Amino acid sequence: MRRVLVVEDSVSARAFVRAVLESSEFATEHGACEVVEAHSGFDAMRLLPRGPYDLIVTDINMADINGLELVRFIRKSEHHRSTPLLIISTLRAEHDVERGLALGADKYLPKPFTAEQLRETCGGLLRAAHAGIPSDPPSGGP
Amino acid sequence: MVEGGGGRGDGGDKARDEFLSEAQELVDGLGRDLLHLDEALKVGRLDAELINDIFRAVHTLKGLAGLFGATRMAGLSHELEDVLDDLRLGRVELSQAVLDLLFQAVALYGRILAAEGGAGPDPEAEVEQLLVALAQFSQRRVGGGAGVVSQYDLDPGLLGVLTEYEEHRLRTNIQQGQGLYRIRVRFSLATIDSALDELKAKARPHGEIITYLPTGSGADIDTIELEILMASRASVELLRSAITGPDVGIDEVRRRAGPSARPGTPTPVPQEQPPPAHESFAPPTRVGGDLGVLSRETGSVRTPPEPAARKPTPSVLPSLPPPPASRLASPPQMSLRSVSQTVRVDIRKLDRLMTVVGELAIVKTAIANLTERVRTRAADSRELAIELLRLHRTFDRHLSQMQSGILEVRMVPLGQAFDKLARVVRQISREHGKEVNLVVTGAETEIDKLIVEELSDPLMHMIRNAIDHGTESRDERLAVGKPPVGTIALNAFQKGNHVVIEVEDDGRGMDVELLLEAAVRRGLVSRDEAEELSPREILAIVFMPGFTTKEVATDLSGRGVGLDVVKTNIAKLGGIVDVTSERGIGTKMTITLPITLAIINVLLVEVGARLYAVPLANVEEAIGLDESQVRTVETREVLTVRGASLPLCRLSRLFGIPARVRDRQRAFVVIAQVGNRRLGFVVDELVGQQDIVIKPLGRSLKSVRGFAGATELGDQRVALVLDVASLIEEVLAPTETRLLAAAEGGRN
Numbered sequence: 001m002r003r004v005l006v007v008e009d010s011v012s013a014r015a016f017v018r019a020v021l022e023s024s025e026f027a028t029e030h031g032a033c034e035v036v037e038a039h040s041g042f043d044a045m046r047l048l049p050r051g052p053y054d055l056i057v058t059d060i061n062m063a064d065i066n067g068l069e070l071v072r073f074i075r076k077s078e079h080h081r082s083t084p085l086l087i088i089s090t091l092r093a094e095h096d097v098e099r100g101l102a103l104g105a106d107k108y109l110p111k112p113f114t115a116e117q118l119r120e121t122c123g124g125l126l127r128a129a130h131a132g133i134p135s136d137p138p139s140g141g142p
Numbered sequence: 143m144v145e146g147g148g149g150r151g152d153g154g155d156k157a158r159d160e161f162l163s164e165a166q167e168l169v170d171g172l173g174r175d176l177l178h179l180d181e182a183l184k185v186g187r188l189d190a191e192l193i194n195d196i197f198r199a200v201h202t203l204k205g206l207a208g209l210f211g212a213t214r215m216a217g218l219s220h221e222l223e224d225v226l227d228d229l230r231l232g233r234v235e236l237s238q239a240v241l242d243l244l245f246q247a248v249a250l251y252g253r254i255l256a257a258e259g260g261a262g263p264d265p266e267a268e269v270e271q272l273l274v275a276l277a278q279f280s281q282r283r284v285g286g287g288a289g290v291v292s293q294y295d296l297d298p299g300l301l302g303v304l305t306e307y308e309e310h311r312l313r314t315n316i317q318q319g320q321g322l323y324r325i326r327v328r329f330s331l332a333t334i335d336s337a338l339d340e341l342k343a344k345a346r347p348h349g350e351i352i353t354y355l356p357t358g359s360g361a362d363i364d365t366i367e368l369e370i371l372m373a374s375r376a377s378v379e380l381l382r383s384a385i386t387g388p389d390v391g392i393d394e395v396r397r398r399a400g401p402s403a404r405p406g407t408p409t410p411v412p413q414e415q416p417p418p419a420h421e422s423f424a425p426p427t428r429v430g431g432d433l434g435v436l437s438r439e440t441g442s443v444r445t446p447p448e449p450a451a452r453k454p455t456p457s458v459l460p461s462l463p464p465p466p467a468s469r470l471a472s473p474p475q476m477s478l479r480s481v482s483q484t485v486r487v488d489i490r491k492l493d494r495l496m497t498v499v500g501e502l503a504i505v506k507t508a509i510a511n512l513t514e515r516v517r518t519r520a521a522d523s524r525e526l527a528i529e530l531l532r533l534h535r536t537f538d539r540h541l542s543q544m545q546s547g548i549l550e551v552r553m554v555p556l557g558q559a560f561d562k563l564a565r566v567v568r569q570i571s572r573e574h575g576k577e578v579n580l581v582v583t584g585a586e587t588e589i590d591k592l593i594v595e596e597l598s599d600p601l602m603h604m605i606r607n608a609i610d611h612g613t614e615s616r617d618e619r620l621a622v623g624k625p626p627v628g629t630i631a632l633n634a635f636q637k638g639n640h641v642v643i644e645v646e647d648d649g650r651g652m653d654v655e656l657l658l659e660a661a662v663r664r665g666l667v668s669r670d671e672a673e674e675l676s677p678r679e680i681l682a683i684v685f686m687p688g689f690t691t692k693e694v695a696t697d698l699s700g701r702g703v704g705l706d707v708v709k710t711n712i713a714k715l716g717g718i719v720d721v722t723s724e725r726g727i728g729t730k731m732t733i734t735l736p737i738t739l740a741i742i743n744v745l746l747v748e749v750g751a752r753l754y755a756v757p758l759a760n761v762e763e764a765i766g767l768d769e770s771q772v773r774t775v776e777t778r779e780v781l782t783v784r785g786a787s788l789p790l791c792r793l794s795r796l797f798g799i800p801a802r803v804r805d806r807q808r809a810f811v812v813i814a815q816v817g818n819r820r821l822g823f824v825v826d827e828l829v830g831q832q833d834i835v836i837k838p839l840g841r842s843l844k845s846v847r848g849f850a851g852a853t854e855l856g857d858q859r860v861a862l863v864l865d866v867a868s869l870i871e872e873v874l875a876p877t878e879t880r881l882l883a884a885a886e887g888g889r890n
Contacts, residue, residue: 010202012164015157016209042338045356045366046331061201061305064338065354068303073356090205103303112208112216 002033002126005051007044007058007070008088013111014039017057017088020115021122030123041065048074053083055125060089060100068103075104084125088113161210162259163484168199169251170558173565175199176244180568183236190230190314194307196244197226203251215254218269221276222247231310234279238572243275245569294322295396300355300371308353315350315373321394323349323381325370328389334366337387341370344385349374371395485591487551495547501540508533552592553737556634556643557585559598563632566602570609577616577627578609584634589641589737593715597643597735600708604645604731605630607705612649612729622726624648641737646730652723654680661686681721682818685709713816713867716742716759744834744853746861747812748827750799753861755834755853760866762813762820764828769808781811781822788813791873792824796848816867819874823864836863848872 004021008014018035020026026033036053038044041062056074060067067087074080085107087100092110100108109121175196182189204219206212222244228234250269256262291301291313304312316322325345329337345351352371374381378394385392512529515521521529560582571578589597613628620626631646654677661667661683667675687706705719712719717735736742736759744755745764765783772790773780779790790811794800811822834853839846850865 010164010206012157012160012206013202013209015160019157041354041356042334046334049331049364061198063198065356066303066305066308068305069353069355072299072303090201090208099302111205 002031002054003036003052004033004055004057004122005036005038005044005047005053007038007041007056007062007067009040009059009062011039013059013088016115017118020118023119026119026123029119030126033122041067041070044070045073048077048080051079051083053080054129055084055086055122056080057086057088057122060087060091060096068100071100071103071105084129086121086125088118158210161206161212162255165203165206165212165215165251165258166255166484168203169248169255170561172196172199172251173245173248174561176241176248177561177564177568179236180241183238183241188236190311193226193230193236197223197230197307200226212254212258214264214266214269215251215258217273218247218250218254221273225276225279228279230307232314240279242572243272243279245565246272247276248565249569291316293397296322296371300353300369303355304353311350312352312371312373315352320349320373320375321378323372323374323378324393324395325372325381325385326367326389326391326393327370327387328365328367330365332364341385341387341390345370345372348376348381348384485552485554491547491551495544495551498540498544498547502537502544505533505537505540549590549737552590553588554591554594555585556587556589556594556597556641557582559594559601560585560632560634562598563601563605566605567609567630570606574610575615576609576613578613579627579629580605580632581629582632587634587636587641589735593735596711596715597733600711600733601632601643601645603704603708605632608645608647608649608729608731612647612651614650618650636737637734641735643733643735644730645733646728648728651725651727651729652681652684653725657681657683678722681723684721685719686818710867716757742834742836743831744863745812745831746829746855747793747810747823747825748829749793749797749825752797752799753829753855753859754793754825755832755861755863756812756814756823757850757863757866758831760814760816762815764810764812767809767811767824783813783822788820788822789874790822790824791869794824794826796869796873814866814870816870819870821866821870821873823869834861834863 006014006017006021008017014037018037021033021035036047036050038047042065044058045065058067058070067089071085071087074083074085085105087105087108088111089096089100089108090111097108097110106125107121109117113121175192179189179192179196182192200219200222204216204223207216207219225234225240225243229236229240234240250265250272253262253265254269257264291309294316301309312322327341342351350373352373355369355371357367357369372381376384378392382392512521512526512533516526564580564582567578567580608630609628613630614622614624616626619628629648631644633642633644633646635642658667658672658675658680661680662669662672666683666686684705685708709719712733712735715735717733720732720734721729722732723729743758745758745761747754747756767781771781773782775787779792780787781790782788788811810825810828812825812828813820813822815821832855834855836851836853839849839851843849848865848869850863852860852862854860
């Protein structure tokens, strides 16, 4: 069972991600997942030590600790520095994507995305991490 | 696991329900925030934090709408977000005209959500119209002030993770001459929430927190280290004494000596070096981590603005022609009802219910034991009876605890409906150019969620009437020595098993003479009847169907607009509306409602061999039927009861059930009343009163009229619950053709 930390301040966006990652479809294609939800950057700080996680998915625009600050922190931490990291955000300009990837995110999925896109992206990240190979060269365009 | 999640590409039904309910909450919150913004603006204050909250709410809505394929909502949010972004980043000045558009957006969100929930048409045209109006406001940024940040000794690593809004707040604070401070703090993860709130409370009076940056290696699993960037006018000493704590350290971020970034030098996006285990806002190794580089609009910087503080000039737009409010804001089908079916519940209430469930489980076990003893004949029947009686009492007690517990869970504060009304008041008073204060009391009064939803629209109607026709213009008010600003009081309070809501204005009041005259002219009341009416009865004419005419409206301050609908809707909830008015002083409408709809008290009756339930709220009395007193007037059977004639409806005939053949007993008449209309239902037998839980008939029987639902009676029997209002409508309709014709004639 893979554990995925989802950091997102919208309850229904979290429900969406959970529904996709915990679906039987995802389990068949990429293996079963358990989603751990964090409702803010601070909440994520609290949940990170309860890792390890196989994948971390985070939003950017959140109050107090934003997603970029979280990514920076994760990439510096001893325990999570190599955990696959996916940014999901409504910021979709090229330089937003570039910045997210420069900070160390593995992928950047601009919102809105379809269940299909989320499934593929997360599946790919989990597979790559499992195989011990770096994920595909950073790409984040829609 | 979530069932069926993701498979349909929409993230599952449960997620979609979450979406509707979250969106509704966001929209409600948006409306509240806008009202606060409006209040602040009236006293010339601009609340930056509030604007940012509103922006974030719309931003979230946009994201959600995208995920769940709500394109209309996504489109509206997108345009709104641009305007709000301009507002929060100081590119456009907040004005009443912009606020009008924002309020319209909130109203439209409500209708879009209703359409998403399948409860209304898609307001396509209105949204398009608003989008055009919004587009005129969204202006692209005119640069400004980016250079100021580079005067400070800030780590480009930090600058690289600020959101655009955080950058803007940083810039604005620097431009306002505030100092920058970094606060280092260590929190225990166990108490982080309270510790954070405490810190925020201590910091708030002295300035603004720009951002929180988690630092440290993450190796320590019990604590979290943060560096907080704060702007403040206070000295470092003052901050140190104000923001105290065991693990708090505060330093000033120094200004650099000498000129800042070399103008004209393109600078790459500052990239974080891979982990040195600990890093702070140390002096950067590379100069020029200027914020301008990161801003969304500039992309690649060619000419960073000169370091001198340059105020971004907010573009004050020429005030638009009055917003198309009249067309957009109040279409007749506008509804304040929310699409959300969700009730937030205090966990303690659920805990209490859970305890009761536990008690019931004990009863269940006791019954099982008893059954076993009966099976093995270990108990005699007398012993058994005593035991069963005891169990029955316990069960009964817990069941009623459970019942009241669940009722409590269904309760929500009326404030949920009142918040939306405050928006309506603002909108209508702006439309009519009348200043009105809404004074609310008793918003915390609780009532069934279902009733709150059904109440929004009638209340809106009443308030619209009060402003539109009750409240005088400013000049008129001054002329009669009233305060220039009108007041509408919205009061709610509990009275026994009922909730009372009053809508009271201090306007011109109703003119009884004129009202009566118009009613006679419309044929709603005959000359003779008119003579007999008390002033109170005359006022009640405003609730009569057909008292909805333009002509009357102008004559009489139009108190009748749609009030018959209000009365019908309130009656559907088992409530009543009353009106009192005094000329020159004002008008008060009073709604009295039961606290909950879920359980109602009914009179059970028999027709043929079938059982029917008549809600007691509609029953005036039940009497024996003396067939010899029944007369036939124009094909209708009529009974004279205490001098007044009462139309009769034989339910056996209406439902096509053969009446029971009775040799000795006579039938009964249940006299039902809704509003001021009465009807006698002829039934075979009165069975008794009972509290019932009413259940909907389901989709396939939805079109069957005359029934409010069905109920199980506990002895395996099922009874249909009569919808008295619609039955009266159905039965009396032919006689009222005259009135309706008059009404139709007047409506146009």
